[in-house]
Amino acid sequence: MKFYYFGLMPYGPLDLDYDKKYSSASLVLPNSYFNPKEGNKLYRRYLDELELADALGYDGVCVNEHHQTAYGLMPSPGVIAGALARTTTQAKIAVLGRALPLVNNPLTIAEEYAMIDNISGGRLISGFVRGIGVEYHATGVNPAFSLERFQEAHDLIIEAWTKTGPFPFEGDHYHFEYVNTWPRPFQQPHPPVWIPSQGSEETIRWASEPTRKYVYLNTYSPFEAVSTFFQMYRDIAEKEWNYEASGEQLGWAVPIYVGETDEIALKEAKPHIEAFYNKFLRMTNEMLLPPGYTTLKSMKKIAEAKREMLSGGREISRLMDNRMFICGSPNTVQEILGECHDQVGLEHIVCTLQFGTLPHELTVKNLELFSKEVMPQLR
Template identity: 30%
Template structure:
């Protein structure tokens, strides 16, 4: 099992400024490399406290690349609907060169109606835009004089510049919230997978990961593929403090998310079945139930280690957990200590000799 660190800023600007968040996050990235975490990743969102401090993962990861030399840098994910594939491919190839081939590229469709309206993009085109951007980026990274003819994007012939450092191209991840079909397609195409347990049920996520693995095997791709599962982790020697931090910051997350998804109360799209219930689900969030269902990791190192043992039993010991240690307005010192505790007292149980013993 592998462990990485992710950054999803859900922050009230009145409580923490953007420059403070960036400074703290970059310090944690340096620490993550020193502690041998596998990757660091961040999201792409616009126009609200729900992720709005991360409008450009390429810029943020370029800053991370300048401060590190080994840890992998992942987009989690670039929203394919909001830019032209030639722009996306070129900017990501630039980042891959800046970090000397440490880039993993996660692509997502986007799911917030307000963001689609902001960019003047029809949500009904999101699946076509996603598919075309992924296919076009791979073609631009790999080929020469590429001509692309899609339902939305048409261009060429053109050769992608700069060429990515990794050949033929950086590893590609597909981010999926609830779609088993999207996971299966990612497996068929030989891509990797990013999923989030907080927005789906254990049964559904089990079906999603199983569909991905089965499709990848059936298509004959080498290796099992990489599955990243994203969790928020509140960790400390004092259980009550860790749980208090978790309860407060999860409430902040849910409140910010409820505001971001409020437009789903009136928005409808055949490409997003069931998403009109997002606001209702956010309002119904219960921290104790989420903790019991292992949708959030919280407590002492022993508590979190036990949770990960359960999660590994559900989804497999070959997964990578991408962990957020500095959610919301958590003080920097507690996020730093949580990462140190995780590396020292949790991760060793699932890597090397510890993993063999668990198996």
């Protein structure tokens, strides 16, 4: 198994009572809640933690893109990835990922990724995502065309990396007379592609297609759902594409906390993981799922259930039961991850070792304990 360190870079000093006045820490939460002095300290701290992960021997360090929110301060992940390309030495640099449909010129993403790949000497993992629903409110991009734009922007970027330019690209959403990307990526024919997603059959079919065979990275789902989606990947690969999918094509992003004992881990992690799921990720269904972002069928199901998907009220014990959070002594965490590996045969674990309000000292302890007492046994 391979281990990648990831944190969303949340605005830790957030006043957690914000939800008495606002329905979400995204889109509608005034940016007066952000204090730039804290921002300066936070970015430096989070970079230190990513660099520490490289020094501790993690296989990769990860960043991602979110807009107009307190739960992730990387609207432009290339800034962080660019810094890491110079200050880290061995870890892969995974951008998980850039939100393709949200831009009107995806070539800027082909260029940015190629720069990071060149500076880092070929350590880039290029993640492509659709962006979460609320970002279609934040950018004005029409969610009804999200999937079409995603697939077309992807085709454009791959062509820009692999075909000799200049050439025209003639799409429905993107049309360029001259595609001739400088620099070309360091890794040939192009950097590995990962598709982070909550999971849908359409996405999995597309990612597993034989010319792609991309890594499907499930993010923050209950393990039962993760396991279902991984099986779906294997089944589609076998039945529709006639090949056997390997564990190298499967990844799982999950928050993890390791303490000296189960009790210590639980006590230290509780307020921070609950803040992450209940306060930072909180949003209304209308923000999370704008019309057209998902299929009609799943929109109807959600309307029928009348359930707010991310309205909070999640307890640490419930999060641990369905493995949306893994927490305990090194032994416990190692056993759980070993079990998950044996059950579904996944090879990539994106360990969210900083979440919500978890402070620097505990993040460092978590990073160290995980790398020294969990990782070696599972490699």
